[in-house]
Amino acid sequence: MALQVVEFFGFRPLDPAAAAFVADRKCPFINDACSKPNHGACTVCQTGGDPVICCPNRIYENGYQFLQDIADDAFGGGHKLVRPDEFKSGMQRGDLSGNEVVIFGHRWGRELPLPSASSRVGAGKQYYVDWILAKVNPVGELLEMTATEVQTIDTTGSYRDQSEMFMAGEQYTDKQGRNPGFSNAGLNWENVNKRILPQVIYKGHVLRREHKCTKGLYFVCPEQVYTRIRERLGGNLHDYPKGPGTITFRSYTVGPDVPLGGTRDTVFSGQFTTTVDQVALAFTSPQNLPDMGVYENAISKALSL
Numbered sequence: 001m002a003l004q005v006v007e008f009f010g011f012r013p014l015d016p017a018a019a020a021f022v023a024d025r026k027c028p029f030i031n032d033a034c035s036k037p038n039h040g041a042c043t044v045c046q047t048g049g050d051p052v053i054c055c056p057n058r059i060y061e062n063g064y065q066f067l068q069d070i071a072d073d074a075f076g077g078g079h080k081l082v083r084p085d086e087f088k089s090g091m092q093r094g095d096l097s098g099n100e101v102v103i104f105g106h107r108w109g110r111e112l113p114l115p116s117a118s119s120r121v122g123a124g125k126q127y128y129v130d131w132i133l134a135k136v137n138p139v140g141e142l143l144e145m146t147a148t149e150v151q152t153i154d155t156t157g158s159y160r161d162q163s164e165m166f167m168a169g170e171q172y173t174d175k176q177g178r179n180p181g182f183s184n185a186g187l188n189w190e191n192v193n194k195r196i197l198p199q200v201i202y203k204g205h206v207l208r209r210e211h212k213c214t215k216g217l218y219f220v221c222p223e224q225v226y227t228r229i230r231e232r233l234g235g236n237l238h239d240y241p242k243g244p245g246t247i248t249f250r251s252y253t254v255g256p257d258v259p260l261g262g263t264r265d266t267v268f269s270g271q272f273t274t275t276v277d278q279v280a281l282a283f284t285s286p287q288n289l290p291d292m293g294v295y296e297n298a299i300s301k302a303l304s305l
């Protein structure tokens with residue numbers, strides 16, 4: 001395993017323009033506290049690989065533009081994103097246009113915890129969808145809604161050795177003498193199978209029971225995670241128009257490197273819509289299996305003289 005930090009508090013590591021953000025442990029993409037202040041990595045790469053977004057805040061740049069893009073995709077153009085308190089104030093003043101989409105999510109004033117089925121008897125836990133986009137009329141009646149889940153990539157091992165050097169204002173040289181160097185860490189691709197896909201399927205089923213959820217669930221992730229999901233599901237998913245019970249996968253990457261003092265763009269790289277049932281079936285009945293007898297052959301090879 002080998003992992004290198006590509007962006008550190010939004011900039012190339014040791015870029016003088018990042019000094020204030022590093023000192024304050026602040027994220028330049030959301031202009032707020034960094035969610036990983038002890039590490040500060042926005043994107044990372046493996047040896048010979050492209051940068052992979054490892055922090056959701058990286059996708060939230062430009063005033064959460066990705067939410068505006070999803071609102072336009074789900075409800076049509078011309079909508080204004082507002083916080084719950086802003087909507088309530090506008091409703092009291094009577095100056096709403098009818099084109100508002102209320103956003104529920106972290107740093108937007110209010111999150112919506114949803115009870116699990118078992119909580120009806122007091123034993124369950126609440127779970128969250130990262131973002132709820134609610135299209136409402138000027139008197140507060142819900143017309144349509146959609147939900148958005150954001151997932152980047154987790155790492156295995158630690159790249160803290162790099163972060164500590166960068167915070168000290170020094171370049172990182174690894175044990176192999178590479179400068180800039182790589183840490184003994186990796187990307188947790190198996191997490192796609194163990195956690196991401198089961199959650200997407202479950203939340204997709206929950207949302208298909210909502211009458212006003214007319215465009216299903218949006219799942220936002222880095223381009224590389226999107227590719228892994230498609231590979232894990234076999235690459236044979238049918239494309240569907242957005243509707244109740246659908247999942248729309250949206251992928252993002254970062255633009256090319258920029259001179260010191262600048263930050264790379266967040267780039268929308270693709271979208272694909274299918275159904276919860278398609279994803280669930282492909283997950284439990286994968287088509288991209290190895291040849292039959294691979295374990296038998298491996299055992300025979302290991303025991304052969």
